[in-house]
Every structure is written in C-alpha cells, then in structure tokens.
Amino acid sequence: MHTFTEENYLKAIYKLEEQTGDTVINSDLAKALSIHSATVTDMLKKMSQKKLITYEKSKGFKLTGKGKKIAISIIRRHRLWEVFLVNNLGFGWDEVHDMAEQLEHVQSEDLVNRLDKYLGHPKADPHGDPIPNVNGEFAKSKAIPLSNLPVGKQGKFSGVIDHSSSFLSYLNKIEFALGDPIRVKSIEEYDNSYTLQLKNEKEIVVSSKFVNSILVIEI
Amino acid sequence: MHTFTEENYLKAIYKLEEQTGDTVINSDLAKALSIHSATVTDMLKKMSQKKLITYEKSKGFKLTGKGKKIAISIIRRHRLWEVFLVNNLGFGWDEVHDMAEQLEHVQSEDLVNRLDKYLGHPKADPHGDPIPNVNGEFAKSKAIPLSNLPVGKQGKFSGVIDHSSSFLSYLNKIEFALGDPIRVKSIEEYDNSYTLQLKNEKEIVVSSKFVNSILVIEI
DNA sequence: CTATTATTTTAGGCTTATCTAAAATAATAG
DNA sequence: CTATTATTTTAGATAAGCCTAAAATAATAG
Numbered sequence: 120m121h122t123f124t125e126e127n128y129l130k131a132i133y134k135l136e137e138q139t140g141d142t143v144i145n146s147d148l149a150k151a152l153s154i155h156s157a158t159v160t161d162m163l164k165k166m167s168q169k170k171l172i173t174y175e176k177s178k179g180f181k182l183t184g185k186g187k188k189i190a191i192s193i194i195r196r197h198r199l200w201e202v203f204l205v206n207n208l209g210f211g212w213d214e215v216h217d218m219a220e221q222l223e224h225v226q227s228e229d230l231v232n233r234l235d236k237y238l239g240h241p242k243a244d245p246h247g248d249p250i251p252n253v254n255g256e257f258a259k260s261k262a263i264p265l266s267n268l269p270v271g272k273q274g275k276f277s278g279v280i281d282h283s284s285s286f287l288s289y290l291n292k293i294e295f296a297l298g299d300p301i302r303v304k305s306i307e308e309y310d311n312s313y314t315l316q317l318k319n320e321k322e323i324v325v326s327s328k329f330v331n332s333i334l335v336i337e338i
Numbered sequence: 339m340h341t342f343t344e345e346n347y348l349k350a351i352y353k354l355e356e357q358t359g360d361t362v363i364n365s366d367l368a369k370a371l372s373i374h375s376a377t378v379t380d381m382l383k384k385m386s387q388k389k390l391i392t393y394e395k396s397k398g399f400k401l402t403g404k405g406k407k408i409a410i411s412i413i414r415r416h417r418l419w420e421v422f423l424v425n426n427l428g429f430g431w432d433e434v435h436d437m438a439e440q441l442e443h444v445q446s447e448d449l450v451n452r453l454d455k456y457l458g459h460p461k462a463d464p465h466g467d468p469i470p471n472v473n474g475e476f477a478k479s480k481a482i483p484l485s486n487l488p489v490g491k492q493g494k495f496s497g498v499i500d501h502s503s504s505f506l507s508y509l510n511k512i513e514f515a516l517g518d519p520i521r522v523k524s525i526e527e528y529d530n531s532y533t534l535q536l537k538n539e540k541e542i543v544v545s546s547k548f549v550n551s552i553l554v555i556e557i
Numbered sequence: 558c559t560a561t562t563a564t565t566t567t568a569g570g571c572t573t574a575t576c577t578a579a580a581a582t583a584a585t586a587g
Numbered sequence: 588c589t590a591t592t593a594t595t596t597t598a599g600a601t602a603a604g605c606c607t608a609a610a611a612t613a614a615t616a617g
Contacts, residue, residue: 124604146564158605160566165603208452218446225440233427343574365594377575379596384573 123224126193127152128162129171130223132182133190142179191255196231197223198244203234205245212245212297213287246287247278247297247334262334265301265313266327274301274335281332293323301335342443345412346371347381348390351401352409361398410474415450416442417463422453424464431464431516432506465506466497466516466553481553484520484532485546493520493554500551512542520554 121129131151135143145163149156167174171186182190200222204215232253235241242258243249249257262277276299279286290296295317304314304322311327340348350370354362364382368375386393390405401409419441423434451472454460461477462468468476481496495518498505509515514536523533523541530546 122603144564145566154604155606156565157567157607162604204449208449208456210448210452218444218449221444221446222441225437225444227437227440229429229433230423230427230437233429237427341573363594364596373574374576375595376577376597381574 120226121189124162125166125171126189126224128166129182129186129190130193130197132172132180133187133194136181142181144179188255191251192231193223195251195255196225198248198250199231199234199238199241201244201246202238202241202250206238211287211291213284213291215245216282216284243278245297246282247276261336263337264331265303265315265333265335266330268301268303268335268337270303270306272302273338275299275338276301276333277336278334279332280334286332293317300338301333303330339445340408343381344385344390345408345443347385348401348405348409349412349416351391351399352406352413355400361400363398407474410470411450412442414470414474415444417467417469418450418453418457418460420463420465421457421460421469425457430506430510432503432510434464435501435503462497464516465501466495480555482556483550484522484534484552484554485549487520487522487554487556489522489525491521492557494518494557495520495552496555497553498551499553505551512536519557520552522549 128148131148132143135147135151139147145156145159149159152159163172163174163180166172166186167180170183171189172180172182174180197219200219201212201215204210204218205212210218235250235253240252241250247262249260251257260277264280265274268274276295276297278297279290295301299318302316304316306313307324312324313327313330314322314324315330316322347367350367351362354366354370358366364375364378368378371378382391382393382399385391385405386399389402390408391399391401393399416438419438420431420434423429423437424431429437454469454472459471460469466481468479470476479496483499484493487493495514495516497516498509514520518537521535523535525532526543531543532546532549533541533543534549535541
C-alpha cells in the first residue's frame, strides 16, 4: 500500500493540523520528523501527485480526504496496539511508544479489526487518547486541561497531553493513574504552581507545566 | 538493528540450509526470494562483510553463528505471532502467513518474550512448526512424513511440510486438523495413492504428494 | 519601502536494494 | 578435452529517502 515513510509523513501532518487547526508548513513538519526541509519539499511534491495532500508553493498544505483517512487508520492501529501492549502484555504506558510505532505499519485491515474486537473495542489508549472506530470516527471527549479545571471542583484524570516517557514515569512515581480523582486545592500566584489533591487525600505541588500536560473531565 | 531485507535474506538462507543440509548457492536463494542473481551477489558481499555469512566466490555460502542466531530469532518471532493470530484473534492457519511476515520484523526482545509468556510458551506454531525458545533452541521432534508411517500403525497429525494456503484450505475442507489421529489403511501400487483413516472412521483417498506434505508422530 | 531574517526551493550527492545486459567462470555431456 | 549449458559476477541504471550548500522567495522590523 504505502511505505512506512509515507505513513509517517501522513501521521505527522495529521497531528500538526490537529494542533494548529490550520494548514501545515514545511519547517514544522521537518522539525516534527527530524529531517531537513529540502527532503520535505521533495516528499510533499510526491505526496501531492498522489493526491494525499493539497499543496501550493509557500502557502502551506493540508491532507486531502484520502490522506486524512489513511492518517486516521494509522492512528487507530497505533492506539489499539498500545492497548494490547499495556493491557495484555503488561507493559507500562511509558514503554510502548516505540513498539507501537512499528506495529502501526503492519498492513491488514482484518488484523486491526480483529484486534479491536479482541481488546473489547476500547475507546481510548493507555494515555487516554481516543481510538477512532472502523469508520475513522473519534468519540467526542469532554476532557479539558487540568489548568482549566476551576479550583475546588472534582475532576477525573482522563488523558495526557505530554506523551514523553519522562513525564509518564513521573506520573508513575507519584502514583497518579488514568481514571484517578483530582482536585485543584489552590494556585500560588507567585510562580503559578498548583497544589493538587489526589486520591486518599494525598496532596502534591506541581508546576504550571504539569497542569497543562494533564487532561481531566469535570465530574 | 537490521533492515527487513537483511532479515529476509537471513531467514531464507536458514531455511535453505535446513532443507539441503548443505551450503546454499546464489541461484537457489535468488529463486527463494524472487529476485535476481546479480542482486544476491551484491547483498552476499555486504552480509559477508558484516560476518553474517561465510562466502567464497562460486563455492556457496552459509550462515555464521551470528547470522544463524538472528535467523532463528526471526523464526521465533514469526511463529509466536502466528500462534497469537490463530489462537487469540481467531484467524485460520491458512490466513496468517503474510501478517506474520510483517510482524516478525518488529524489533523488541522484550515484546517477543512477553508475547511468548502471554501465549503460554507454545512449543509449536499453528502448522506444527517448532518454536525456538529464548536461547534459540528447538525442541526435538519425532515427527515423520506420513509416507513413512507403516501401514496400519496409528499416528497423530503433528505438522505440515507444505505451507501453501491451497494445501491448508484443502485440509480444512476435509476437516483434518493438527492433533487428529491418522492411520494408513492401504497403498495402491498402481498410482501410489493412499487410503487413510481419519477420526470417526472416516476414510479418504489421497495422492502421494499429500502424504509427503504431512508430518505425523507414531503413537 | 527596504534591509534583515525566516522559510522554501533547487541542485547535486549518497546509500540501499533493486534491475538488465553482458562478461566471466564453472559444470557437464559427449 | 572441448563444446555447450548453467551459474555467477561485473558494470551501469533506477527509485526512494535522505543529506548539504546555495539560491530564491516570503515575512517582518524599522
């Protein structure tokens, strides 16, 4: 079907579009893929010919319907494999990214749909990211960054924005896991640090970076 | 680690060595991989430099210890994934080859060992092929081709030699599955066809090609 | 509006894995 | 032993993805 490289470009473009809500520019994509702009220019021409992206010189580009469909299917595969690795094989959520990056490229519609069924049609991966269904549709989420949760309100930890394994390991260390209750006790104006109340009345103080990296659902 | 291509060469060489019990020649490998001899010559030089094979111009070649170790680990991964696809995802044994060809290249020692554990350390894949353990050791097998099972003796279907999906589908059709009992009732001298007795006293007549494609254990 | 800075594109190269065609070498039949 | 056939190797190309360096273009500050 498509090469690994092409699939990685599609996925990266999709994520950049999602983040910025806008057309994507060459240099951002180059940075995201850790390659050089000149290489990106070349590849964009090819992908444009294949009608995977619309592309005008120096005006940014975006996925076509076709390109988007492929990107979403790759994300679906990635997240389903992550569920398998964590739920069935017992990996930590901070360990699965690289393996899922490989597994996502295995080509077989049948395989991914059977895996989905085997896993019980999960709605989210181990990081709380939504898993698109077989038609590429994402479940709507009411998640908001923890920084937007009003002080005193009860929330439930529903996902991470920062997927780095250093952040995930830190969450492991403080024993704060997906699904856990969370409440903002107070915000220190001086340095914008937050005092949070976790389960069992445990309190911790974290940075503003932290509260911007956590998604919660108000309950 | 190694490219897919290199891994595929190693696996193909391993299988050819196994079949012929001898050094492998360029043209056989080219045929096995459906590529041209000139390409093989090139690649052999590179693999020889990397000490994956020993290679002398026009004298055939064979895997080094290092090459063999990698080849066996690829076979291990392939067969474990096949078990997963059949036992857990419910694929037929005639459907899993292409998927396993992709999954076998996923790089992670940890993944394959956890998968092995998850599957209960299976000793054989869905076709009866032995799965090497974590140290690359194969369980010894007492399996013999059905053609070597003495007339009248009871055997147990323990593996296939022909892995083609046409053959596997045929076995599905006659409802002859791994583990089933089997007995040779008689051999027709005229055309070397065999009358076999399957489970529930069911009798079928098959060609000599058939009896050379089935492995059994005398019981 | 122009000078500086940022971004993109062009041009020329490299490596991997493949090909074809031709040359070289080895094996085999008579 | 030699002629024919089979096999392997060499030589020259190609496509995909990447690079660097330089040129072109666009954006922005003053």
